[in-house]
Amino acid sequence: MKKILIARPLTDEVTEALSGCDVTVRQETAPLSADELRAALRDYDAVMPTLGDAFSAEVFADVPQPRCKLLANFGVGYNHIDVNAARAAGVAVTNTPGAVTDATADIAMTLMLMCARRAGEGERLVRSGAWEGWHPTQMLGLHLSGKRVGIVGMGRIGQVIAQRCHFGFGMDISYFNRSAKDLAFPATRVESLEELAGKVDVLVVAVPGGAETRHLIGATVLAAMQPHALLINIARGDVVEEAALIDALQAGRIGGAGLDVYEFEPKVPQALRDLDNVVLLPHLGTAALEVRVDMGLMAVANLQAFLDGQPLPNAV
Known part of the structure; x- marks a missing residue:
């Protein structure tokens, strides 16, 4: 047997x-x-x-x-x-x-919404007892509807994320992929990852892990992003160069990040945990x-x- x-x-x-x-x-x-x-x-x-x-x-x-x-x-x-x-x-x-496709796409949307609307920061504020009540300029975040999202890797998961963004939030879709895709929604393929990073309000990483994609998102790509833009990673931790991301976040060169995976998982640097403009999830992608x-x-x-x-x- x-x-x-x-x-x-x-x-x-x-x-x-x-x-x-x-x-x-x-x-x-x-x-x-x-x-x-x-x-x-x-x-x-x-x-x-x-x-x-x-x-x-x-x-x-x-x-x-x-x-x-x-x-x-x-x-x-x-x-x-x-x-x-x-x-x-x-x-x-x-x-x-x-x-895993739908569940992982759902976590990408969770991270996008939490980052854009500062939900993690707000929840910590309430739990701390320091919230003093609503006022018109309290914790102003990013309105996702109608914004442009960039998908890095338009495979199964990338396509479902893009569908949710387009049909659910009316977002414009741009993507970076080795080849053009025949898609069920309007999307623009961008030849350069740096060019994509510079165009979008949210950059979502959805490529497979491995040697070919290790540190695909590094200092150069992060430097190309707009100051208000958000980085979302639901792929593999080492696709993003963690030290470069921490540096960009600490310096305010990007608006924030939402991470479900980490370069040295399960170790998460104290520098990341100390930042308010980062949402950190414990690899919940398929946790249903x-x-x-x-x-x-x-x-x-x-x-x-x-x-x-x-x-x-x-x-x-």
Whole structure:
């Protein structure tokens, strides 16, 4: 009987969906340790890893002939897995696209609204007991309706964010993407990321993580943004150069930022936590029960196909 490792606790609907195999559910919420990563490749036929489980080239090098033949990632992003090293070792990789799209787009909109209307700052004011009551110039923010949003990465998630912005708030859409997209709403593709940053009131980062996009949003892009503009990141933390963002925020060169991910997650610099013009969420992108169940069942479908000798539904 095939042995399967599920790297984190999941809902019962997910863990009970696998059949015909010996399932081990690891009960810790922290990422797999260095020893656990190697043992996973060595001792199991397939593994369901997730964010932070760093199956790097070094890990594969230490287990040159792994028993494991599938990493069925729980999540759409898989930059924590060296896919080339996995393939070279004979290990397939799958992910869970589609299941996360709407929920992640909703978090982008949450961050946009919270930043624009200074909701985090206002909530802290009320909780502190220092609020003295309404007055006409209290905590004036940015009105999103009719503004221009720039989407960096017009994939599944970027398109749903853009739809919500256009149809929900009447916002004009510009985007930066490797290729032009046939979209169900009016949008202008901009060739230069710096040019896009300079045109928009809100810049939303929705690209995949990985070496190609690391520090895509750095000092140059931040310097191009308008002084009132907001940066929203729901992609991967290291897509934004955190030190450059802190510098821009502290100097008032941009209006604010909304972050659901961090470069050195879960570590969040004190400098970011000290700023009032930043909204900080604890990676809530897909944190809805239905969504996490759908993600898990999609990962299970990949595992079950592997067990049954069928083509993998979501191979990467």
